[in-house]
Amino acid sequence: MALPVRVLQMSSRFAARSAVLLSSVRQVTRLTRRSFITNSTQNQLQFKLDERTAHSSxxxxxxxxxxxxxxxxxDPxxxxxxxxxxxxxxxxxxDSHIESGRHYWEVTIKKSDEFRIGVAEETTSRDECIGPNSTSWVFSYVQRKWYxxxxxxxxxxxxxxxxxxxxxxxxxEAGKLSLVDTQTAKVVHTMKTQFHTPVCPAFALWDGEILTHSGLEIPPGL
Structure with a gap:
């Protein structure tokens, strides 16, 4: 038996709406998955050194x-x-700041007997060195000893x-900065504090050179 024209029109409209709804659900699902993938890699901090902050030496x-x-x-x-x-x-x-999450990076040291590596608040004083003040947290190497x-x-x-x-x-969030032995992937020492403002990786050097390695995954077990 043939269906009335009105019934056929309603069925067509329902089918069209269902297709649109299904397409929207699929799109939201894809976006959700993409967001999840993006969030899963947010702790891989990628940075370069900011020339605007570098001392003239x-x-x-x-x-x-x-x-x-x-x-x-x-050269001046x-x-x-x-x-x-x-x-x-x-x-x-x-050139990158940190305001949440867990992040890991490494430093290669060449021909240097005195250096400091750690983090400092973005607004830390440009008239002070990193380490002695309350706006920086560093591991210092001097006279063949770590501090x-x-x-x-x-x-x-x-x-x-x-x-x-x-x-x-x-x-x-935990207020922890740890020095890690890259050979064993184990924490050597942890400094505990409470970060109130964003911080960024910080470096001080009085001889030789250092090379930074960012964009790294946190080693398993840390």
Missing amino acids: LDLFKKETGVIYRILGV THVQDSPLRFRDWAVVLA AMTTNKMVPVNLVGKPERVGLLLDF
């Missing part, structure tokens, strides 16, 4: 991922005036010798 190289100390300083014609630049201490900050430094406190770190490469693990 520090020269960046290898696409701003490395820094070398020059006794005579960088190559150093632009910037209020972000450290004025009295050989310090440089990264954890912040707010004029120096705590010896039981790490024998100077490895060529070390890791740093930052847990922003």
